Amino acid sequence: MEKVLLKKDLNSWAGKLGSYDIYAPFKSGDVWGYELMENQAEITLDYPNTAIPPKKILFPQREVLFEFEATQEGGMEIREVLPDDTPKIIFGVRSCDARGLAKLGKISQGGIEDVYFTRRRNQTVIAGLACHNPPSPYCFCTSVGGSPHSLEGMDILMTDLGDAYYLESVTEEGVKLMGSAEGIVTDPDDKQKADKEKIHSDSEKKILLDISDMEKINEALSEIFDTGLWDRESLSCLRCGICTFSCPVCHCFDVNDEIIRTHPLKGKRVRTWDNCQFPDFTMHSSGHNPRSDKASRLRQRVMHKFRYFNENCEEFLCTGCGRCIEKCPVGIDIVEVLEKAKTYEK
Amino acid sequence: MKNEYIPKPARIISVKEEVDGQRAIKTFRTQFLEPDGFSYRCGQCAMLSVFGKGESMISISSAPHITDYLQFSVLKTGRVTTALHDLEKDDVIGIRGPYGNGFPVEDWKGKNLVFVGGGIGLAPLWSIVHTAIENKDEYGDVMLIYGARSSNDIVYKDELDGLKKKMTIHLSVDNEEPDWKEFVGFVPQNVMDKKPSPENAIAITCGPPVMIKFTIQSLNELGFNDDQIYTTVENKMKCGIGKCGRCNIGEHYVCKHGPVYSWEKLKTMPQEY
Ligand SMILES: Cc1cc2nc3c(=O)[nH]c(=O)nc-3n(C[C@H](O)[C@H](O)[C@H](O)COP(=O)(O)OP(=O)(O)OC[C@H]3O[C@@H](n4cnc5c(N)ncnc54)[C@H](O)[C@@H]3O)c2cc1C
Numbered sequence: 198m199e200k201v202l203l204k205k206d207l208n209s210w211a212g213k214l215g216s217y218d219i220y221a222p223f224k225s226g227d228v229w230g231y232e233l234m235e236n237q238a239e240i241t242l243d244y245p246n247t248a249i250p251p252k253k254i255l256f257p258q259r260e261v262l263f264e265f266e267a268t269q270e271g272g273m274e275i276r277e278v279l280p281d282d283t284p285k286i287i288f289g290v291r292s293c294d295a296r297g298l299a300k301l302g303k304i305s306q307g308g309i310e311d312v313y314f315t316r317r318r319n320q321t322v323i324a325g326l327a328c329h330n331p332p333s334p335y336c337f338c339t340s341v342g343g344s345p346h347s348l349e350g351m352d353i354l355m356t357d358l359g360d361a362y363y364l365e366s367v368t369e370e371g372v373k374l375m376g377s378a379e380g381i382v383t384d385p386d387d388k389q390k391a392d393k394e395k396i397h398s399d400s401e402k403k404i405l406l407d408i409s410d411m412e413k414i415n416e417a418l419s420e421i422f423d424t425g426l427w428d429r430e431s432l433s434c435l436r437c438g439i440c441t442f443s444c445p446v447c448h449c450f451d452v453n454d455e456i457i458r459t460h461p462l463k464g465k466r467v468r469t470w471d472n473c474q475f476p477d478f479t480m481h482s483s484g485h486n487p488r489s490d491k492a493s494r495l496r497q498r499v500m501h502k503f504r505y506f507n508e509n510c511e512e513f514l515c516t517g518c519g520r521c522i523e524k525c526p527v528g529i530d531i532v533e534v535l536e537k538a539k540t541y542e543k
Numbered sequence: 544m545k546n547e548y549i550p551k552p553a554r555i556i557s558v559k560e561e562v563d564g565q566r567a568i569k570t571f572r573t574q575f576l577e578p579d580g581f582s583y584r585c586g587q588c589a590m591l592s593v594f595g596k597g598e599s600m601i602s603i604s605s606a607p608h609i610t611d612y613l614q615f616s617v618l619k620t621g622r623v624t625t626a627l628h629d630l631e632k633d634d635v636i637g638i639r640g641p642y643g644n645g646f647p648v649e650d651w652k653g654k655n656l657v658f659v660g661g662g663i664g665l666a667p668l669w670s671i672v673h674t675a676i677e678n679k680d681e682y683g684d685v686m687l688i689y690g691a692r693s694s695n696d697i698v699y700k701d702e703l704d705g706l707k708k709k710m711t712i713h714l715s716v717d718n719e720e721p722d723w724k725e726f727v728g729f730v731p732q733n734v735m736d737k738k739p740s741p742e743n744a745i746a747i748t749c750g751p752p753v754m755i756k757f758t759i760q761s762l763n764e765l766g767f768n769d770d771q772i773y774t775t776v777e778n779k780m781k782c783g784i785g786k787c788g789r790c791n792i793g794e795h796y797v798c799k800h801g802p803v804y805s806w807e808k809l810k811t812m813p814q815e816y
């Protein structure tokens with residue numbers, strides 16, 4: 198289904214979606230992030246990209262898995278804590294981030310299903326937004342199989358036509374959601390169709406970073422596992438972890454117990470985002486650490502994204518959003534590392 | 544939809560102190576509070592919860608044919624394992640699993656089995672040792688070469704004495720002790736001393752990383768090919784189901800694809816274990 202929605206009508210459409218929790222980009226201070234909208238009239242899609250990707254809505258930074266409480270009979274009662282089942286819409290998700298959610302889905306729902314992620318994903322509709330201009334000079338979506346208007350992971354793709362949005366449904370959920378805009382939207386005319394196509398093809402040409410020969414990267418990386426490249430490239434790393442926290446597909450987590458009361462015992466099991474750049478991520482309690490230095494940890498981050506995930510799922514675990522490059526306080530640049538990896542002389 | 548992160552409460556029905564002191568080891572037998580269809584293969588593991596402390600991945604050391612309890616032997620080393628050691632009979636823990644690939648026992652039918660263990664490394668071998676003895680006619684000769692730092696550090700002492708009638712057992716300790724009559728030295732040296740034959744044999748080794756490394760060298764020297772040698776890998780784990788992303792060696796997730804690997808396979812993988 199394809200429709201056109203005047204920009205001034207975005208908020209009246211959102212107003213009709215009262216049964217949903219609506220998430221949209223929101224600026225607080227200088228920083229854009231996804232927030233739950235209290236007031237539908239505040240939705241604005243005039244933004245570059247958020248600092249933290251929308252993964253936090255489907256995979257929160259901290260999440261209670263279950264609660265436990267000792268019973269009087271000497272047993273242990275375990276209460277599963279599932280995410281609430283209010284349907285959600287996320288407005289304004291950029292194509293890179295929608296692909297990120299699709300990749301997270303492959304990890305969370307492939308093999309043994311992650312109940313928490315699946316439940317959230319199944320009740321979430323993604324109404325994303327194509328990019329006119331790359332939101333950052335570090336964008337490289339086209340090098341990793343994406344594009345500024347990719348449909349992967351979207352339920353609806355919106356394209357900004359200036360005074361209106363061009364809406365394309367991608368899934369049944371998208372069709373349903375667009376149905377709720379009946380009376381507000383119109384059918385696109387030929388000019389609007391042509392404008393949309395032009396915006397899409399122009400936007401691809403504006404991406405500044407282009408990594409060549411990505412089809413050979415897996416092989417190139419396999420040949421430089423034991424080289425000095427990793428030492429050199431990781432030398433300045435501060436182990437702050439911003440690269441993985443801001444990544445739309447990094448999904449590693451830790452699991453810990455929090456105690457609410459000691460007698461009788463009551464508490465919760467909680468999972469929190471974790472980070473492969475932290476030294477204790479892989480450290481055994483004996484002190485032995487399979488990835489004990491910064492070099493092996495940077496190598497893990499790069500190899501996981503461009504080689505290991507590729508081996509298991511035949512795609513990259515990277516969407517080219519550029520956040521890890523932009524946010525790194527010491528300038529570690531994954532694109533640069535890949536370029537060096539391709540030409541590394543052993 | 545089954546929620547894999549939710550453990551099932553189980554009661555500790557017995558606690559046995561195997562080793563005391565600095566490197567304490569205790570063996571726990573547990574029963575689920577409610578009947579559970581928990582079934583597993585030799586060499587698989589389970590995530591044990593001490594509620595309020597967290598979870599640890601521990602090998603199931605009982606054999607699959609034993610249905611009235613699950614057994615775990617635990618070395619006291621950090622937060623969760625120390626809390627486990629503080630528990631007593633009738634206390635409740637949580638169990639989820641089983642996880643991992645386990646030993647390819649079907650492929651080993653008709654073969655001689657040589658087990659080489661060190662310290663707590665006998666725990667993961669214990670289920671397959673018992674299975675092999677229980678089904679003696681399905682396997683060839685079974686030999687165990689096992690060592691610990693001192694005689695105090697040997698696990699399953701009473702059982703080992705009883706088993707000597709059913710299989711060949713060679714024990715060792717690292718240093719001389721007054722009443723010690725068996726081999727003195729490291730496990731790989733004992734392997735060279737006892738010279739198990741590689742003929743129609745599979746060797747399975749489990750223990751500290753250095754011991755495994757030198758044991759494999761010894762086995763190679765005795766003529767064992769890399770595809771006749773199996774070992775287990777212990778990488779730090781949180782989820783057990785390939786989601787939390789910390790146990791990987793290259794593209795292999797030890798919690799799913801391991802912890803059992805043939806040396807032929809493991810030696811081609813990055814040395815991140
Ligand atoms: C496949 C497998 C089988 C194992 N079998 C046994 C066994 O039969 N008996 C035994 O005593 N130990 C076994 N271990 C090691 C055991 O899991 C760790 O010693 C234990 O998790 C340490 O937890 P802790 O809380 O006491 O230590 P801490 O240092 O406080 O660890 C905190 C957390 O880190 C993780 N962790 C730390 N070290 C390890 C490690 N080496 N392996 C896995 N996770 C770790 C755990 O999630 C733990 O809860 C096994 C490990 C694996 C991977």
Ligand code: FES
Pocket residue numbers: 779780781782783784785786787788789790791796797798799
């Ligand atoms: S333990 Fe979580 S991925 Fe293996």
